[in-house]
Amino acid sequence: MKKATFLLGFCFILNSCATIINSPFQKIHIDHDPELNVKVDTSKFFYRSNEVYNVFVPKNYVSNSFYFLRCRNEIPLVINDTSILKIKPHRSYFTYWFGNICYNYGLGILIDYSNDKSFAYPIYNYIARVNNQITNVRFKPIQKNKVKPTISIPFINVFHLQTDSGKVALGSALGLSVGIDYFISQKMYLSVTAGVTLDCFSSRRDTTSEENEPVDFRFGYGQLSSAKYISVQINKITPWLEFGAGITFTNLKWGKNRITDLTDSTYFYTPVRYNSLNLGLSSDLRLRLTPNFDIGILYQPLFYDFKHNNYNYQHFISTELIWRF
Secondary structure (H helix, E strand, C coil): CHHHHHHHHHHHHHCCHHHHHCCCEEEEEEEECCCCCEEECHHHCCEECCEECCCEEEEECCCCEEEEECCCCCEEEEECCCEEEEECCEECHHHHHHHHHHHHCCCCHHHHCCCHHHEECCCEEEEEEECCEEEECCCCCCCCCCEEEEEEEEEEEEEEEEECCEEEEEEECCEEEEEEEEEEECCEEEEEEEEEECCCCCCCCCEECCCCCCHHHHHCCCEEEEEEEEEEEEEEECCCEEEEEEEEEEEEEEEEEEEEEECCCEEEEEEEEEEEEEEEEEEEEEEEEECCEEEEEEEEEEEEECCCCEEEEEEEEEEEEEEEC
């Protein structure tokens, strides 16, 4: 019994993340320029010596989505019936590296290393002619003069802002921004974006003290912040990243309920707020996960406050989920 328990525990510790998480088949997308004729070299993807070498199964030919058996072999694509372009596999990032390191101290890599399920192909593949060469550019390029609307959700916001008694660093969550992207070329676009972050501030009335109330509620010391902004940026787009810079007008708000007097049973509050309308720079960096979805970080350093007519450095940083339609 002890021996069986030991073997079971040993197998559990050494279990690989790829073996558990990765399916034997992986769905990948293959698309191409209209002028190209692209097909999979099916002669390489059936049985050899009674063993599966690799298999491809078309899901539907409209969206060009296929299922491929995970393995370390390249996928050969026949271009215009004359040349070959190969899609190369790589180790599955999460299951082979992150998962093994975090969950079993890397021991699962000993099993994963020879396991075909530890391999993955690029999910998105767009075959195009670039500088007279056939290459895989990952996503279908957006053509010049196209206009694309965007929606972003800022889910973590960090502020360095002015208050009535000095500078403070605060944070908040959630918000919404909408924008328009105009593509000057396939690799450059102009964006106009307006956004707002959640403002939970509300003025408190005089409150009767109760012993079971939280201290922060009774005394109202909590500070809250929010932002409204409009920005114009020029951006560059690559197969993996988007980045750009421009100018912004940003309204930063800070507020708190300050206790001004108290009796044996009642606390008297005075709402205090500080608003500033600022001119500054806007810059962001995004990681392209799919053709229509990015994650990114927005940084807005602000220098001049129009409302108080002074130069006053403040900033607003936000992490975002971005959809382009």
